Amino acid sequence: MFEIFKKEMLELLRDRKTLFFVIALPMLVFPVLMGLAIFLTSKATFEAEQKVHNYAIVHAEFAPEFAERLFYHRSFKQVKNSNDFDSIESLKTAVQDGVIDVGIYLDIAPQSGIEQGQQAKWSVVFNDAKSISFIYSRIEDLAQEYGASLTKTALLNKGVTEDKQTALLKPIVLAKVDTADKRENLGEKLGIIIPYLLIPLVLMGASYPAIDMGAGEKERGTLETLLLTPVARSQLVLGKFLTLLTTSVMTAVITVASMSLWVAVAISFADISVIKTAFAGVGIQEFALIFMLLLPVAAILSSLVLAISIYARSFKEAQNYMAPLSMLVIFPIMASVMPNMTLNATTAMVPITNVALAIKEIIKGTIDHYFVWLIFASMLLMAGALLLACIRWFSKETVLFR
Structure with a gap:
């Protein structure tokens, strides 16, 4: 043997x-x-942070402050012919043709929606198959920041002080205690x-x-x-x-x-x-x-x-x-x-x-x-x-x- x-x-x-x-x-x-995993991860993160995406917004007059925040955001660039789009379908076509990376459709002005007790339902049009889902997250963050400012203004107008607004909008806060x-x-x-x-x-x-x-x-x-x-x-x-x-x-x-x-x-x-x-x-x-x-x-x-x-x-x-x-x-x-x-x-x-x-x-x-x-x-x-x-x-x- x-x-x-x-x-x-x-x-x-x-x-x-x-x-x-x-x-x-x-x-x-x-x-x-x-080394390859670290290099590719850092490179992908850097490129994602630096890349600028073309966008078009429909009915920007409904939310001028939001449109301004989006315009000055380092990740987005508004196309020159943004006024040519007038519907969600036109935004879909532009995304599919590669004219824009993302389109935003505003249905109503959020201020009037608050007064009428109606939520504004905005649509974000993009191709999620291209692994650019972070675009939606960034627009969502901007929309939430803008929505928070509108809520704060509306409550102040109704006599709710800033001290009470935090407890009113978020009455329960969860604290994560991890045993691991x-x-x-x-x-x-x-x-x-x-x-x-x-x-x-x-x-x-x-x-x-x-x-x-x-x-x-x-x-x-x-x-x-x-x-x-x-x-x-x-x-x-x-x-x-x-x-x-x-x-x-x-x-x-x-x-x-x-x-x-x-x-x-x-x-x-x-x-x-x-x-x-x-x-x-x-x-x-x-x-x-x-x-x-x-x-x-x-x-x-x-x-x-x-x-x-x-x-x-x-x-x-x-x-x-x-x-x-x-x-x-x-x-x-x-x-x-x-x-x-x-x-x-x-x-x-x-x-x-x-x-x-x-x-x-x-x-x-x-x-x-x-x-x-x-x-x-x-x-x-x-x-x-x-x-x-x-x-x-x-x-x-x-x-x-x-």
Whole structure:
């Protein structure tokens, strides 16, 4: 078994492409993704703040103060032919043709509406499919500010002082008392992302070498030679499995080490308050727990990819089978972010989902170590069962020589 392990490791170390996916990619993926996410977020925010949108307003005479606020707002520019529009339909047509970004239709003057006990219903016309929904929010803010000033004036005219207006307009004020600290709140959000990075990388660390160990040997014609050696087939499978487990675990080690390193760099040198707060209490023990949970995941995925590679007729067919496996790994991770999905005795028995939930709880600082050991034990049992199935699979001539 160990001779097979040494043989496979030696062949693996000669393959530069596989080494890149096992070693280089996990080391680069975290700084690249973190830097890219920060850059794109800051760039998108800056561009959204700076962009000026063309608008047209119908019946601006109904609310001259509001029209003036909109005119001098840095995010909006009134088109010169704004008077050409006279209805909501004309504004819709102009938005669809790209003449304006947003149109505002005022149905009545709000002052007269207050006197008659009628609400003014203004329409904001824009294309929400263009991801510019913040336009509506900005116009809504301006309208609310203008409406508040009208309400204040109307109440003053009726003899209601400013002191009483606040209590009259908002008699109840809710105070939010959150029992969760900042780390728990931010860990809930960041803890969702980390399993999407870690678990697929563990799969990648096993899948690329596995394709060569099974389907690759079939194509090269070396599998028959290997079967003629005085080594039991169970030992052949175990040797190949140990090689895949080593590469997968190596990927997990490098991934967790890379994550801890770049998080430490971000906390020490970069002014990223979100990362500082979320990972302030995450130390060596927490990273060790994450690594421990990835070990049975690596064993399960190593058994699966080895079985797939043994079954495949060719290298290309094995690659085609790996794509659906990647999707099968993503779906349990997606299940972990569903509403009301928490780590308990039931979810601790669901493969992959349990690990994703546990990683999130570790980042939040609310992990129950009983569930960690329950997850570890259940996943090890599953990995053992899959390994036995893989050995049985390898013993069938109809599978080896399809």
